[in-house]
Amino acid sequence: xxxxDINQLIERQMHEWPFAAQQYEALQQTQCRELMVDGSxxxxxxxxxxxxxxxxxxxxxxxxxxxxxxxxxxxPSQQEGVAFGADYKVLINPFPICPKHLTLPTVTHTPQxxxxxxxxxxxxxxxxPSYVLFYNGPYSGASAPDHAHFQAVAxxxxxxxxQWDSIERRPLQQIQGASLSYMNRALCPVLRIDAxxxxxxxxxxxxxxxxxxxxxxxxxxxxxxxxxxxxxxxVVWVFPRNSHRPECYFEEDELYRRMIxxxxxxxxxxxxxxxxxxxxxxxxxxxxxxxxxxxxxxxxFFQLIIQLKKNHD
Ligand SMILES: [Zn+2]
Numbered sequence: 001x002x003x004x005d006i007n008q009l010i011e012r013q014m015h016e017w018p019f020a021a022q023q024y025e026a027l028q029q030t031q032c033r034e035l036m037v038d039g040s041x042x043x044x045x046x047x048x049x050x051x052x053x054x055x056x057x058x059x060x061x062x063x064x065x066x067x068x069x070x071x072x073x074x075x076p077s078q079q080e081g082v083a084f085g086a087d088y089k090v091l092i093n094p095f096p097i098c099p100k101h102l103t104l105p106t107v108t109h110t111p112q113x114x115x116x117x118x119x120x121x122x123x124x125x126x127x128x129p130s131y132v133l134f135y136n137g138p139y140s141g142a143s144a145p146d147h148a149h150f151q152a153v154a155x156x157x158x159x160x161x162x163q164w165d166s167i168e169r170r171p172l173q174q175i176q177g178a179s180l181s182y183m184n185r186a187l188c189p190v191l192r193i194d195a196x197x198x199x200x201x202x203x204x205x206x207x208x209x210x211x212x213x214x215x216x217x218x219x220x221x222x223x224x225x226x227x228x229x230x231x232x233x234x235v236v237w238v239f240p241r242n243s244h245r246p247e248c249y250f251e252e253d254e255l256y257r258r259m260i261x262x263x264x265x266x267x268x269x270x271x272x273x274x275x276x277x278x279x280x281x282x283x284x285x286x287x288x289x290x291x292x293x294x295x296x297x298x299x300x301f302f303q304l305i306i307q308l309k310k311n312h313d
Pocket of ligand 1: 068069070071108109110146147
């Protein structure tokens with residue numbers, strides 16, 4: 001798979017799949033506004049088509065009953081896939097958040113997990129240098145936690161791409177070909193791996209994955225990953241998460257309910273509001289509270305940093 005194959009796929013699908021073409025057309029008309037939170041600009045996008053995902057029930061019983069939309073057998077006949085290696089396909093996402101929005105599901109129906117697939121995610125990132133790749137963990141925004149997949153959007157789509165690149169980071173671990181650092185932000189702490197060597201990136205990520213806490217009966221730590229390839233090196237942002245959805249998502253009083261269901265795109269500064277009231281009424285204070293609740297809290301993040309430093313010394 002080359003990036004050219006993908007650009008041609010997008011072009012073909014816009015001609016051959018009217019539903020998807022209509023969704024991408026509608027995306028151009030979406031309203032956006034900005035909020036300043038924790039020193040960063042967050043863009044709020046009113047995107048009613050995303051109600052399917054923002055409102056998705058992801059409990060085991062619901063998943064078992066619904067036909068999986070990432071399995072070949074259940075996908076719309078017009079949705080074409082391009083092979084990425086033997087194990088993945090590249091599809092266009094028919095409910096886009098950004099002008100070029102891809103989904104990369106595994107060929108087989110198997111649970112979302114990153115431990116054995118981080119190397120594949122690095123490969124996909126290198127193969128698509130004009131894109132930002134991302135991974136939503138099974139408890140952190142994936143709307144199909146039962147079917148492994150990555151996603152990608154065109155570079156330049158997410159507000160924090162540029163903003164965060166310039167923020168100072170503190171070093172944690174350094175090995176030949178890769179380094180691990182962190183940014184100490186008040187609301188959503190974040191770690192970063194910079195790597196020129198794939199094995200070195202995998203080694204640092206494995207260390208991080210094993211240091212992060214796993215909640216009862218879950219298969220991996222709660223997290224989102226955001227990656228890009230730039231000048232011969234990978235950049236990997238890791239957002240450790242506390243919860244998938246904030247309390248206000250479940251609020252019974254309609255006045256205070258905010259159906260914001262953050263995945264990686266939201267953590268990277270593009271907040272998707274599927275309901276008009278949420279889009280219009282969301283305040284800076286509410287957004288700060290949402291980001292604080294869904295991110296790993298400061299005390300646990302501090303413990304993580306200490307642990308990672310200790311492992312290295
Ligand atoms: Zn499936």
